[in-house]
Amino acid sequence: MKISVGMDIGHSAPKLVWATSTNPAQHYQDLFLTVVCPAIPLSDEGTRRRAARETVNLNGRDYFYGETAVKQGRAQSYSGQDKDWIFTDTHDVLVIGAFRRVAEAVETTIGYVPNHYELIVGLPQAWYDTQRRELKSRVTQLVEPMLRSGQTVNVRAQSQPNGPLQEMIFLSDGRVNPAHDFDNERWGVIEVGQGTSDFILTDGPDFIEAASGSCVGFAAVYERMTAILQSKNLPSDLGSVDRAIRNGALTAYGKQIDLASELRESSEQLLYVVRDEAQRRFGEATSSLNGVIVAGGGAQLLFPGLREVFPHAVMSPAPRFSVSEGFCRYGLSRFNP
Template sequence: MQKTPISIGIDLGHSSVKVSVKSANKIALIGATTIFPTVVRSWTKIANEETARKAMNDTVDVNGKRFFIGVTAQLQGQAENFSGQSRNWIETDQHDALLVGAWNRAQTILEQNNMADTDNISLVLGLPASYYAQQREPLRKRAYALISRLIPPTQKFRVFIESQSRAPLLCVAFDAYGSETGRAGEDESWGVIEIGHYTTDFTFHDRGQEVDGAASSASGAHMVYDILTAAFKAAGYLVDTDTITTAIKTRKVKSYGVEIDVGHLVDPAIQSFSSYIQEEVASRFGEKAQRMDGLIVAGGGAYMVGQDIRANYPNAVVPNNPRFAVAEGYSRFGLLTLQ
């Protein structure tokens, strides 16, 4: 019996790892996406048996070392920073650990959908626009070598590397099953602003071609975290990633069991970042933005500044789930490679 080919898109972001899994038979999978924090810590023995059992799902072995990833790494390591805040992090054990953890979660999704025995998988990863040309082939080779150890030798397995900022456009050009939508083709022009934690990527796609000269990167949403880290320290609040992330979402922190409103600290930090992004958009796209058919604002940072961009650019589009737009674009591209 012929087995269904599978596409796996993994967005190894600098604040969270997103996974999107699709089958080539055009049937939506149950629980086809998952997400976990971009945090890696060295493994340590956990005394509590129930906690240790739960931590197994967040435990990976790479390069002869054992790591906690995701929520377990965040809790057991009391993480104050996300992992991978450097240009060369694709060459690190931490990046490898996150990739293996994401792959394992994709396999869990396949198991839940009775598709774990597939013999043909396309894995799609990505890089920021400013790193893409230099790091594309090293990442492809490293990822292939890493994952090949985890699969049967008879399984057909390929790795593709996409530009991070191109991925959201793929969600416009192709539907969830990999079929063309008729948009973003040779008679349209689109811009993409992909606001990640470490970088904000800009690309311009003009009548079916990506304009290399327009691809560039600026600082990402870590600017908000940096501002709040200093402000929270001065105010005597905790500055771990969980506390700051929660504060950005809710405008509150918990101190000694009491919720405290910190909107007066969070709002100016977000507004400062929004102003910075607006200036970068104007600088990088200029008058081209006016003749674009659409300007996609994606990535986790879109939640913070997407509405401000839409207020200034009527053609701006914020996806329903901007945090997953990159992983979703990767998995749709993967379907094309399976045809």
């Protein structure tokens, strides 16, 4: 049996989607926060036991990641926010932790060990061409020592905005979606991630190079919301900022505080930047597109504003998982005869 894994190591949360070759339409999801810190001794047995699942050893040193790193490291921001972070220990820890979580979930769920993993990972469009070979090599070197005897892995590196497009191209079981004729359709993709917002434009099977690229991502909203919470003397730690953005509200001192207007203010500038960049990149082709796919963790917040200028925009069903979902479907398609 083979496993397809879509792994989107995002700047706010790695998102994971996996499925088996024997039941390809059943997909499983996981995510955790992009926070890494050196591990420290924990005195409480229960806390130590729970932290073990989010502890990784890299080059002889233990690291916490995810929720454990947030709590024990008292994180105030996400880890690894620079563009070359795939070359860092932080990214390596997240890859190891993500693959281990998938492998454990696979064996627990299906009850036996698969013989092959098809692992698809992503890069921002702007850095895809220069970093894809290094990413494929680095992830392969990290994952191979974790395989059981007889198992194999094939790592494929793709551009992140390919994921939302592949989510539409392929059905959940990896078969080509018969509702579309992608050889004769034209699509734009806007993927609003934490680190970058990425754009691609397709004309039939071809990608239009001049329309592909990246600009500022959803981190700008986090920075603005952090400043607003601090000005109001409200909690501004990473967890509080994330909840304020995800929910448009925050609980402080036992009271629910409505932050809907502050959230609109925080996202307004990013909306203008992303919308203008998309209009510039898609240009005169905009009106002839079959549609514009909007995906990524920031999609739900920006979608209404994007649709004002792209009335044919469609949002992925689960936009935060769209990249990893599309990657998983693409991996499943490799299993088809």
